Amino acid sequence: MLQIRHITKSFPGVRALSDVSVDFTPGEVHAIVGENGAGKSTLIKIICGIYAPDAGEVVLDNEPITLHAYKDALDRKINLVSQEIQVIPKSTVAENIMLDKLDRYLSRGRIDWRRINQDAARYAEMVDLPVPVTELVAGLSTAQKQLIMIARALSSDARILIMDEPTSALTRHETDNLLQLLRRIKSEGVTVLFVSHKLEEVLAVADQVSVLRDGNLIGTRPIAGLTKEQIVQMMIGRDARTLDLGKLDVSAGRAALEAHGISQAGRFHDVGFALHRGEILGFYGLVGSGRTELAQILIGEARKDGGDVFIDGKPARIHSMADSLFKYRMGYVSENRKEKGLILSAPIRTNIAVTVWNRLCDRFGSIQLAAETATARQFMQALEIRATGPHQMVSSLSGGNQQKVSIAKWLAAQCDILIIDEPTIGVDIGAKEYIHQLIWNLAQREGKSIILISSDMPEIINVARRILVFKDFKIVGEVRNNGEDGARVRGYEEISQEIGQFLA
């Protein structure tokens, strides 16, 4: 039996897990659910030896174990099917399935491919992989690659099988097969840890569910008798759903940005929408549904094959972020701030002033360092960025403060239109609420027009009053939650159901 006892893990600025204890019984599917940043990944990584806990212990068969690396976990037959697809494209399906035990198939210095293919075929069949095991992996679909990873885990006779969002790339049919498979595996006495956002799957397959929220274990319950609503309640807490930011009246607003007939070969076909002045417009959909991709077209980072963009009613020609910023005052707070939003090795000062250096020059064209520092200070204060000063390196800030810095540079640039992409991934709950309030204030008080891209349902419902639902590079629906006077008229449940209908 696997147990975790009083596990605590902190990263600078964020407590990822605090005092979490769970028992995982053999022969059970144990679901772990929670919002983005709730601590699920951290928990899994601790069980797999990828992170060491600050406090607490992992106990296997009543014996505390110390894992220094994933390999230690593998040796104890703890197997992880991670969210990211890890396959070798130029090898066959069979090689990929048997990857970690090819050395068992040596006979007289040569690899016995026939035996490998035979054994691999058995596991491929278990996961219903519809291609011959001698096929190269390169040409397969994402779903098929995911099935290969699952087959690989099965082939190592795992005692504890951890699946991190295993169905995110799978079709309905493949998912059903997988769930069936999990039921079979557990009946053989394996402990299955099932991490998923999809509560229907959790309800269908799990025996127990543990809910995490902001690093705390809210509870572990038997699934029997639980409803989806009860789980959601545990995941997001009551207040998150009833949070009402107030009135946002955009009825008189002109369109700040309009897009007509946007097309991109193989992706978008004739997509259009309008963003009103002072409005917060939500782009909701799964990753890869076209939200971010449409934003990339708007800011000129991706080419469009057809269609027009109008800013303030005038046609806009935007071929790069530089055009977008300097000609049309449209900013983009990128998703994945560490890779695309921030210069981690540079101080806060640089990261905020990067968009306005040419405005901070004296008449000889030299940047005035005092003005630069003052600008940074101003926005550090305005956004309550907690740091020792403008000279602190951005890399040493917490996730929430980093996010504030990446928003600050666009405020410094005095952008009228802001596209904000997944602003609260990896930030703690306090900073998250602060960022929601900040986005709200930018629209309501300063009249900025904002597109909020998010896959976080409560976030998009609370902050945006008009939501475009994206699926397969199409806008499949529009959900309005704006009354006559700009007040919110419908509750969380109703809106989330409407969004769900569009996605179904």
Place this chain on the structure above:
Amino acid sequence: MVQSKVDENVRQRAHTDSVGNALWSVLRRSDTSVVLAALILFVLFSFSNSSFLTPFNLFNVSRTAALYVFVALGQAMVIVIGGMNLSLGAIGGLTVVVAGWCMDTMGWSPWIGVPAAMLAGTLCGMFNGFIIIKSRLNSFIVTLASLFIFTGLVQGISQGFPYSNIPKDFTMLGRDDFFGVPYLFIFAVIVLIALGYMFKFRVVGRRILATGGNLEAARLSGIRTDNIVFLSHTLSGVFAATAGLLWVSRMGSAQPSTGTDWLIISFAVAIIGGTALNGGEFSALGILASAIMLTLIKNGLIMLNVNVYFEQTFLGVIVLLAVSVESIRMSLDSRTKRTQTDTP
């Protein structure tokens, strides 16, 4: 153990007063150690060898150091955006050959030969930059190819023969001095100061550093990073050409073999001088100190009667040491950051 020590340092850093902070930031600077090392070497040589402090030797040391500065700048301009220029020496060689061909073969005045040679070097840099931004290939592979292209041109044009008929008024720059300080050295210091100013105070300099720090983020912050990459490679060509011309001016003849040893020199001086290998950092003072340091080491090896044929081995070992120190510094620096990047 090391980890906890570093954490301790960080924690202390947050609490100490501004004097402590200032001291810490000096110690953390990437160029502090090389400045110290150069000073120590200088003192050591002064005491250990009576011929070291002679005007003649100092004149020679500072002249060589100045040439190294320009060679290193050619590399630093692209290292600073996270790239590299393997064709640097070949560009230098081509510049030399063009200068020699104009002034010797054609008998034109330096007023034509020098601009023509500068133009040749600059065009080479532009060529590299253009191919890199258009093909989206990395600078390693592009400049590796152009290394052969340019080298072929050098050999084709010169047929391997040096051009020795170089006008005296041009060689003056490389051989004369101003109150004992070579013109070359003065020129190098002026250029370094200008670059130091550019990277701290000019928008374009800041944008180059930002691009080097994180190209993607820089582009998404409204910087036209393609232009920056192109500019950096052009500047690399400009400095390679400058170094080539000064080489001619110093030698008094245009040797087609000029530049064949620049690859190691350029990386050695630039890296030891605190130009971060993955971009985003530049130190004018560091480059000066490291050019002087390497010249002193070379000088010292000669005085110690070490076989000069082994010189490249020493340079290689020094570069390895320098990058090891750099990587240790980076990992110490990132100890506190690493967990950040792991945050779920």
